[in-house]
Amino acid sequence: xxxxxxxxxxxxxxxxxxxxxxLQIFEELPESYDPRIHWLDGHSPPHPYFxxxxxxxxxxxxxxxxxxxxxxxxxxxxxxxANCHGLLEQFDSNAHVWKxxxxxxxxxxxxxxxxxxxxxxxxxxxxxxxxxFSTIATFLSMDRNALRAINYGFHQYASDPEMTVEYASEFxxxxxxxxxxxxxxxxxxxxxxxxxxxxxxxxxxxxxxxxLANMATAALAPEIYGSKMFPHMSRLPxxxxxxxxxPASRPATADSPRQIPYADGQIFNELLPPLxxxxxxxxxxxxxxHTYESLTIDMAExxxxxxxxxxxxxxxxxxAVLELDEPIPTHHLAILVQNISYTLPAIEMEQRxxxxxxxxxxxxxxxxxxxxxxxxxxxxxxxxxKYEEISGTIRLRAQRLAYRMIAEEKxxxxxxxxxxxxxxVLRMIIDALEYANWEAVVQNTGEAMNLWKIIGDLIGNNELxxx
Numbered sequence: 001x002x003x004x005x006x007x008x009x010x011x012x013x014x015x016x017x018x019x020x021x022x023l024q025i026f027e028e029l030p031e032s033y034d035p036r037i038h039w040l041d042g043h044s045p046p047h048p049y050f051x052x053x054x055x056x057x058x059x060x061x062x063x064x065x066x067x068x069x070x071x072x073x074x075x076x077x078x079x080x081x082a083n084c085h086g087l088l089e090q091f092d093s094n095a096h097v098w099k100x101x102x103x104x105x106x107x108x109x110x111x112x113x114x115x116x117x118x119x120x121x122x123x124x125x126x127x128x129x130x131x132x133f134s135t136i137a138t139f140l141s142m143d144r145n146a147l148r149a150i151n152y153g154f155h156q157y158a159s160d161p162e163m164t165v166e167y168a169s170e171f172x173x174x175x176x177x178x179x180x181x182x183x184x185x186x187x188x189x190x191x192x193x194x195x196x197x198x199x200x201x202x203x204x205x206x207x208x209x210x211x212l213a214n215m216a217t218a219a220l221a222p223e224i225y226g227s228k229m230f231p232h233m234s235r236l237p238x239x240x241x242x243x244x245x246x247p248a249s250r251p252a253t254a255d256s257p258r259q260i261p262y263a264d265g266q267i268f269n270e271l272l273p274p275l276x277x278x279x280x281x282x283x284x285x286x287x288x289x290h291t292y293e294s295l296t297i298d299m300a301e302x303x304x305x306x307x308x309x310x311x312x313x314x315x316x317x318x319x320a321v322l323e324l325d326e327p328i329p330t331h332h333l334a335i336l337v338q339n340i341s342y343t344l345p346a347i348e349m350e351q352r353x354x355x356x357x358x359x360x361x362x363x364x365x366x367x368x369x370x371x372x373x374x375x376x377x378x379x380x381x382x383x384x385x386k387y388e389e390i391s392g393t394i395r396l397r398a399q400r401l402a403y404r405m406i407a408e409e410k411x412x413x414x415x416x417x418x419x420x421x422x423x424x425v426l427r428m429i430i431d432a433l434e435y436a437n438w439e440a441v442v443q444n445t446g447e448a449m450n451l452w453k454i455i456g457d458l459i460g461n462n463e464l465x466x467x
Contacts (some may be wrong), residue, residue: 103122156196
């Protein structure tokens, strides 16, 4: 890769990595823990505005209240179909109980309920209405009524007149909702071009609760956390866009590119899980102790060694041991860094929006076998991260830290070789990862640093080869 430009050599500054956390893996927080204010590893994530607890609570409440309104409308329709007149007559006066029961259902491996909601609202509703709670839970468990109502609610939420919806099939994954800003999303037209009552007929989960966390971060600061896919992804060559777009385990075919050994989905879903599994196994056997920070660092170092073509790494699905022939190119690294600027803040935000569960029957979700009532009691009392919550968050943190390690090492090499063009891009990568001078960048450009745009511009100006 040859960088020939001189316009990007200004040092935009850097921000130091946050100090290490001392909380041990699976360690409980003190009884003073407040899930509306505190974070489950004891430290506020190092992202702008994440220390604004009340603003975050207000944003999340607005999103979820509107979603739950539509979910409850789906419940009403299902009650009408089932001729459950007794529950219908009492429905509006017991809406808070319905919200509690439906939020504790497992939907696409996750739960809509949060620790704060269970502690403040759902547990009191359960204690005050145990018999009604049980009756509603029984109805929602029949014929997959809970899943059907949630499906309906998501469909209606994205179709709400207050939402600005863009249709983009090329860069939106099937049945996903991409967050662009407050009440502003992008979806596939064919996913939502269905009659609402038709949605009630689907017996499996259609949508992904994780998109709610992206909506919350995008509403908090759209210039920083809103998706930057449009229009910049369309300007990237296919081989670069594929770093983000190719599903993690899609087999190579004559019509699709060979699986990239460090595509974003490949790293998160196939390469980091074995690292996490092995480190956690050592902790559980008492052979190792880890804080959340030390676990992140160890995983990041292993991933960085692989991406720098100096180390081996296991592929989860195949069990194969992978090795790169050459280090990841700088412009490929930039593409991956921009993507994690969308995904990492959202996964940090998840604990304020919903609760991760885990794949069915894989033994990592302690809530799966509990009754609806027991799930609410569990979350109301919970003061520590669950397995899948740790796994998802630490893997993305490790990706971010590995990218930082790689960029810093490559920057030293470039400076020694006087390759100032590539060095400028590497400084931008570091600045993007650490939100360096982000306020000034937003004031000047209207958005946080967008590496997809920068790389696209360099290729468009023939200042960077596209491969």
